Ligand code: ADP
């Protein structure tokens with residue numbers, strides 16, 4: 001497959017056109033960012049670990065009937081994906097309170113959320129990804145109501161599949177962010193599912209195994225991502 005011009009360079013991944021107009025190449029770089037791009041570092045092996053981790057999770061989701069953009073791994077740091085018309089909205093499900101919800105609502109980290117809660121954020125780094133609701137999405141034309149309903153349905157379906165999967169590795173899926181796009185009019189899961197975009201805690205010790213290690217300067221960031229993979233039976237060599 002030929003790699004053509006760069007379509008987009010994000011904070012952690014670059015996206016390239018290919019010889020097939022329906023397919024793109026996602027390059028997972030070692031760049032790691034937090035706080036809307038205010039903290040950025042290069043972490044050795046992270047691109048490779050996240051690329052392989054994402055491929056593994058996307059295949060699990062596809063096997064459970066979830067429509068995803070993932071086609072195949074192309075190299076250590078690259079995957080082939082369906083080209084989507086991205087919807088500029090982030091879908092977040094939270095099983096346990098952590099991160100921004102604790103600051104926003106003054107709740108303690110670690111509280112169980114039953115039922116899990118759901119939030120939309122506008123993908124807009126310059127404005128710090130503000131929280132929005134379904135009315136905003138419709139009024140500003142970011143997505144049609146039937147697509148919003150589908151995004152919610154798929155995001156909750158992902159929760160059922162991945163909570164169970166991570167539990168097999170003795171991990172709690174605390175929260176996660178998903179992005180969607182349209183392909184031939186259908187809502188499809190895009191972007192990535194890696195420890196960069198979710199929170200994972202050890203069941204017994206509640207040790208953080210995700211990007212909070214980077215945000216909070218806890219160290220062993222990529223080592224923890226690899227440990228998460230190993231606990232699920234994934235090898236990175
Ligand atoms: P950010 O844009 O937040 O800095 P990344 O560095 O992860 O994030 O960049 C990847 C970009 O590629 C994101 O803007 C994402 O919306 C976009 N993207 C992900 N999957 C697809 C896809 N299948 N088709 C088109 N764009 C995609």
Ligand code: UDP
Pocket residue numbers: 035090092098099100101129175176177196197198199211
């Ligand atoms: N998240 C993400 N990208 C973003 C914002 C959030 O991947 O731009 C993920 C984050 O890693 C966490 C979940 O979405 O797993 C909820 O994030 P939160 O709103 O708590 O924001 P944070 O405090 O992590 O910035």
